[in-house]
Amino acid sequence: MSKIMSAADAAALIGDGDHVAVQSMGTQGIPMLMVRELIRQQRRDLTVTSVVAGIGIDWLSFKGVMSRFCGPIVSMERFGLCQGFRRGVQAGAINFEEYSETGILARLAAGARNLPFQITRGMIGTDIPALHPDTIRELADPFTGEIVLALRALRPDVCILHAHRGDERGNIQYGGGTIWPDVQIYPKACGRTIVTVEELITEDQTRANPQETVIPHFAVDAVVHAPSGCHPTSFFPGYVYDEAFHEEWVRVSRDPEQAIATIDRYCAADTQQQYLELIGEAALAATRNWRKLA
Amino acid sequence: MSKIMSAADAAALIGDGDHVAVQSMGTQGIPMLMVRELIRQQRRDLTVTSVVAGIGIDWLSFKGVMSRFCGPIVSMERFGLCQGFRRGVQAGAINFEEYSETGILARLAAGARNLPFQITRGMIGTDIPALHPDTIRELADPFTGEIVLALRALRPDVCILHAHRGDERGNIQYGGGTIWPDVQIYPKACGRTIVTVEELITEDQTRANPQETVIPHFAVDAVVHAPSGCHPTSFFPGYVYDEAFHEEWVRVSRDPEQAIATIDRYCAADTQQQYLELIGEAALAATRNWRKLA
Amino acid sequence: MTTPDYTVDELMVAALSRHLESADQVCNGAASFIPVCAFALARATHAPDLVWLAGAVGLDARPRRVPASTLEAPLWHRASMYMPQLEDFWSYALNGRWLTKFCVRGAQIDRYGNANNSVIGDDYHHPKVRLPGSAGLGDMGSIGKRLLYWTTTHNPRTLVERVDFVTCAGWLRGGDERERLGLAGGPEVVVSDLAVMDFHPRSKRMRLRSVHPGVTVEQVVEATGFDLVIDGDVPETEPPTDEQVRLIREEIDPDGARRREFA
């Protein structure tokens, strides 16, 4: 039975109130097709976990899809703070459950391995542990008595990832660049796994390059075809982030009305193809020009 | 300053009494050039850690180089038990500090990350934890009270690995097949790292395929050129294990005198080139024929 | 009576394969020829979607035939993934949702399904025989796996009252001891060269379920180092069908690697 499905069908695997881990590295690798689909389907009250959240979280914030963010940072890097998220937190509409990077990764690693907790030396001395008495505890090393921090296992309901290739069984391949932690840890820690891919391939093509497979089919529930699926963020080596798009977003996102109108305009696209047409070939071509940035 | 050196110079990084982590997966990937060099230099009282120890540990056992093995298993897979090791343990000359796989990996993972311990659910209910009161303790999850096992950090003095390619700065590349845990964890957990490689490459060649680099130069102390360096064990995709060599070893290793004479004969080779001449081109050609086994 | 057209190795392969379903994911360890044949047979017959991680590395491998080693690259020919052990294999194995069945061959298996692959003798530190060691067994018995045992040496040295050392946690000392330690899973079946056993639901003692064609209950009792639970009449183990035998001999294991287990 093929796991290839539409973004709409994949989004149906996510319910109101779910905890959703979303791949994100600032201006890189955000599965925006699924972000838009969650907005289109008017999901509510999601908790989102990302390693470095970016524009996707800002859109979910403006549209009231997300009520809690659980992770280390929300930032569009050179494009600055996410204004919708910032406003949401400042207004009390969004709760930011803040951890350091080793903190959130330890929680996910424990979830991935069905261990009750993992430890870190990160955050000791900071004000972060005191925020989370239910998920961070001091723990004495049973051998030396030294104090470390125990991070409670986190098992989000579902995760959304983006990768280079996927086949109908659900095998997912990565084709270059570094492997972000999202890809390695979310499918194990999360209850369901949705992966948008640049390219659909056959199982035979998967078998021709087994060393590029990074998620086994048995850990994948949905494969969604999404060429340029991270636009306006980058996905190495295919395309860089859309600089003009981000700059325009920085401008409009100062005003919630303009921000929401912008989001709605892009979310009106029923398919990835329609979305790419909205963006236009000139803008897409610019994102394929690494030299501009390198 | 180039890190490329002879096996003899690399072995000088290992002292009597050291704890040495040696790459090994049964009949696969054992850095035999360095095993022979440790025998040639008459190292004594080594503790060896491997994931699945094989013929290399048997040779070290027969020659009195190793007095302790710390790991989950010693076996030549289809070729059976390592007789020198078995005799050594039964005679009380070698101590087998036995852990499960998650047990030894948890100890190394803690050492790699400078954490005092890591936890596992493995070994609960078995007789293994009671063997190691100094390195395995029951620990209550601070959140739920559930009991798991804490494994104390292990930081061997030095490790010996084998890889496909290395450059003079010490960058190490893998070129196909699966990544065994040895390669990923020993360089971080161990004080010094020695890597034998099939091929020496330039730093420019390394930069041409950065996604194949698996150990950064700063974690590597010695790079030793060793074509067919795992013979008689296999190293994918270059060569399979030498079936005839292993079968002959099974035969002679029943008798310690014959076993030692065999080891001495191969250890008399001063260089990898001389060793390969002793093995002979016909035998080496046979190991390059995967079809024979597949 | 005609001579049956199968051998005991083929019978064992077929018997083990019956305990595998399409929804399962399984992996194999070293020198595991009978399980590897059983996985292939299950995939070729009643469990086409059974996921097999060859050598705990090669996902859905398609070796041309069972090779001479079950822990070398020829086994994971045409795999769709080479699974890294450290981060991937052990995460999926520990997770609890996947790889829920595991086949175990112990040098000793006791009446409660504990297995020993460590030492023979009373003194661990001065053993009569030093066995290879735990490998993954020390984990697989403790992390919720449903354990399927096989052995080609059904005799009182293999099937013992109490293992000399618990390398792999079975039902421990029976009853609810395993449950009290919070361990899920546990031993479900033992396929030997003489019979098929399971474990009594309450006492967790090993129970005779069927004897292979041509073997008597008395022979099995004689060959077992403890009292097997015997509930009423013991049926004969279902023999492999002609088609199963053909698949094993012609498609799966034409070299007869499975017979290495009877050395």
Place this chain on the structure above:
Amino acid sequence: MTTPDYTVDELMVAALSRHLESADQVCNGAASFIPVCAFALARATHAPDLVWLAGAVGLDARPRRVPASTLEAPLWHRASMYMPQLEDFWSYALNGRWLTKFCVRGAQIDRYGNANNSVIGDDYHHPKVRLPGSAGLGDMGSIGKRLLYWTTTHNPRTLVERVDFVTCAGWLRGGDERERLGLAGGPEVVVSDLAVMDFHPRSKRMRLRSVHPGVTVEQVVEATGFDLVIDGDVPETEPPTDEQVRLIREEIDPDGARRREFA
């Protein structure tokens, strides 16, 4: 007096580069243009073997020039390794032997070198300004790193008596508090757009070490939200040499990405 042929960004790059040696390994995070320029300058001058992990990913990267982002693939052009974050980067960072210095820019830095990148305001849950969050800072201050601070906004809002929230552990409340918690490393230097500071060895209070050419001690005192330790005469910060300026402008950062930090 002639107008000096450098700008403050170049002065800061040169000042920061002096704290890097050939034996160091460094990585950079997001929007870290001054550190990235300082790493390149150090490598081009006194610290040729300095190891730089671009964006915590690209080992010994050789970007053609500093790009518009310090966390995107153009930065790790021609790297010799793409370091996986989960297993590799964090292991090497936590290990203690490698990556021992880390450059930090905090929205607030206090007199004891604690940094805040989380919230402005007294109530964490109802902040006046929600800042981006900890990212790796919450780790780097606690795992033995020697912290090198930089800021392009030396004013009382950035350099505060006490941070509103300790995102990154500095010398905590001074003295031996850090040591008592078992934390190695700690803040060593603060390079601002006005001056260079370090920390008093015993009290761990921030201490004025030099003022940039054209800046007076009084101006620095005025721009600082707490009393800086001042030990005797305060020298002038050594300006960048002509060759350093040339390298920065022509070789390292011809697009002037470093000036993005002064937006």
